[in-house]
Amino acid sequence: MPLAVLVALLMSLPLLGTVVTGSGWWAAAAAMMTAAAAASALYRLSGRSSLAVPFLQLLAAGAVATPLFAAHTGWLGLVPTGETVSALYLLLDQGIDDIDFSPPPVTASTGVMFITALAFTALTVAADFLAVTARCPGLVGGPVLAILAIPLTVDDTGVGAGAAVSAATGFLLLLAADMWLRGRQWGTRVPDGSGPSVRLLNALRRAAVVTVSIAVAAAASLVVPLSIPFLGSGFLYLMAEGVSQGPRGPEVITTTNPMSSLERNVLSLSDDPVLTYSTDAEKPEYLRTHVLDEFDGVNWTMSPVDAEEERRVRGALPLPTDWRSGTGGDTVSTRISLDPDTPPMDFLPVPYWPRALEAPGEWYTAPETLAVFTTESGSTGLNYTVVSATDEPSAAELAATGPARSAPQHYLSLPEALDPRVADLAEDVTEGADSPHAQAIALQEFFTGDSFTYTLEPSPVPGGRDLLTHFLLEDRTGYCQHFAGAMAALARHLGIPARLATGFTPGERSEEGHWTVTRADAHAWPELYFEGMGWIRFEPTPSSPDAQGTATVPDYTSDDPPERDPAEETERPEASETGTDRESAPSADESGGAAGDGATASPSAAFGQDTDRGVPSWLPAVGAALAAVLLLSCLPALVRALLRGSRAAALSSGPPTAATHAAWRELCATSTDLGIPWDPAESPRATAARLTATTDPPAPARDALLRLALAEEAARYAPAPAPVHGVGADLRTACAALAAVSSRWDRARALLLPRSLAPWRRGTPRPAPSPA
């Protein structure tokens, strides 16, 4: 049976084929799984308790892992040493980094191989326990589904048919092996003597029953969700980190992580068209899909968006935040056609600022971001029209704005553990900039300057460093998402609300008024908020012949008065690169030359702000945890008090027999709470005698105990028990006497952790032995 488990899991290995590339990654996993399964099979031959099996399996897998992954550390390359453990731990760390920082599919580095092998070994141990020890091989489907879920969640390409068939076959083989083994244990099948025709008939009948059952189940699964009203529409649509979930129902919509799909597109260098559009604009805007507004120090993610009915798009879109009244006169209309071959998108690419949308299907928008999304599975080959405003603010207008006040605070939030050197860098770069606009320009010029290199293959981040620090201070190579993320983070540090937008650059003009956007045009850029102006796009990614060739630097991001030819400026990024070169040089000199008053003042202000934010963020958490602990520790006492209350109610108002029983039970519970044993094989009378003998209570309590015992005895065994009076008073006297002879510790324990609530401490009556 352990071998059947092994086969089943080995056959589900190909499920990961789409997310792990490279050859031989499965060999290590297979070796460790085989070791675990062999340990299980061999040990089970001994017929000892199977509870030790998981530990033995882990030991066996660990023994195999040593020569596989850390041969140089082991004694003779085989026996693990302390060094092995640390080496394996380091390997694990590297593997996690590899998986975190590279888009799927990940390359099978040693770390990734180790993690895969480790995961599969754990699954083997779990499956072995389920199938062999617990004898529920059907539950092994759980681990197999867990493997299947990996490619489905990190990647939208799915799994190959071959891998799925292989995994399903393995699972069925496991079930068949189990049935076969069970059948053998029960003996041989007795032939029923009926002819082949009868057997055929029986088989047909069984098949019909199974078919009807399946049909009924399928129909029910279709009809029941539809008949429940709020499951039909996307009532509340939560979307976070690639997984969105309707919290009120089983509707789980999976979307890809915007960053990972962006990475995949950018790195593909593919000329496959994503969409084409026709526009009457001379200089089309970027096509934006997602807006990522949450930053955890490494990744930018999207806060959940709600698909409420009032946010449904019906023609006009809501006004963006801080929309400049009086403008918006100039609009362009863009007719966009999504390519039928691209995967469906549930966030529509729309030019900023969209004012109206005509698209088939249900679409919703978030007023803050103006991102347009759907709760349905997005469609391919969609045609829709967007009317967008074209008037950009001028550099002068932006320069006149003061600090942003009206943007929500979370656009300024940064992780607590931001490297102080990054903060210093932000101060240095914007040295001398007196307005948010000037600071933003300084940042943009810093990134497009010489110190950074655009490459699609940045050096990997060493372990223990975070991506932002590595990119800003050490490596300074990367592509659009690194530049955009870093600029947004620095802007936030400087107090400028910032967020990350992803989408596509305008693409190539194919003919007059027609543009084609390819996968390689996928792009990420920061949006900064200016008081009175709204969210403004910036372009910190340096141009490169590699990619993002159609990226443009907005006019308003230059200090120079816009006297240059707009065409030249919006042309190739080479032009703007030279321009930024010119301007970044002096600013770099300035930052290196002198540390002005403002520079020394602002970091402290920034840190002050940080600590201000820090105090209340942990205080409520600690408070809540304390409250929870208090509440939890009071829970047993509360339950005990409720029980006591219910018994008191029975005592005062119930029938006499019930009152007596309640009193006796309460006495039993009190005695148990106080650690005085209570023997279910002892009669009430004997119990009272023993309690009197062991605790030696004062005479009134002794008499009360005796009266209670006799009343309980009569209530239990007499044909017509006489009504007894004063049971409540007797109970109080007896309980008080018991408490008085107990130690302080026992009393405290009885209050906080009543033993009577633990059934195993209560002395439950054992069932009488049954006749043989």
Add this chain to the structure above:
Amino acid sequence: MSLGTQHGGQGGVHTDVGAVVAAADRIRHAIGTVIEGKPELLRIALTVLLAEGHLLIEDVPGVGKTMLAKALGQAVDCSVQRIQFTPDLLPSDITGVNVYHQDRNAFEFSPGPVFANIVLGDEINRASPKTQAALLECMEERQVSVDGRSRTLERPFMVVATQNPSDMEGTYALPEAQRDRFMARVSVGYPAPQAELDMIDSHSARSPLADLAPVSTSSQIRHLAEQVGAIHVAPGMRRYVVDLVNSTRTSPDLHLGASPRATLHLVRAARAYAALDGRHYIVPDDVQALAVPVLAHRLILAPEARMERMSAEQVVAKLVSRLPVPGPQ
């Protein structure tokens, strides 16, 4: 206030337990002048008398077995016969024989010593199995069959047998079937030193039996026995008794468990025990107090338990201590 004299519930609803208690106290007191310092022994003897069972007293010679039986018979004022069992005792010596009368030219039945209210079988295990078996029918059927004719014995009929421990010389162990017919087995045990001192004084001049005046009559005992039959047994208590007897059958320490007759004996004895306590219903304490005397002599230990030098009494006590008492209904 002591546990022993508590009168729970309403006395006298169905039964006149007061009369039982009063009569029992008189008998107990009377016997107490002869057998000193053994209240629990007297109590069980009275229980068996009221439950119309038979009592087996097992102990070494000279501790007052015969004295107890004689005192019991004398205190109740009913006919007492004594049979000294010897190896050459014949069945007809117990039951009686048909004797031919020449003058009347007819056989006439000459009743044996078994025709009495209380039959004292002394050293019962010294007789041959054949003779023991003759007593068997009398004990269970309460009738004597001689030459095809059955004669019913008068109630109350109680056999008080004494026996020496079976490992002593010249004894035939009682067969299981006969042991099963005794409701209870008790052992007298050596008296406490003070009781033994008192005994020297009281027995020095003349036998205290001579001074023992009857305090009850056989008809009174019959009446009391009927009262005892009406003592209430709650459903939980029935279950408890059955569970207890059942546990002897499944215990790994026992080779042979108690019979269904033991169940009946236990319930009857518990009723009498409760009545002696002045209660008109039985409680687990009655069953627990009687479990060892009523059950232990019927059990055969498993060889393993015998190897561990356990006694049947210990096994029964262990079973009693493990069985939960019946809770509220």
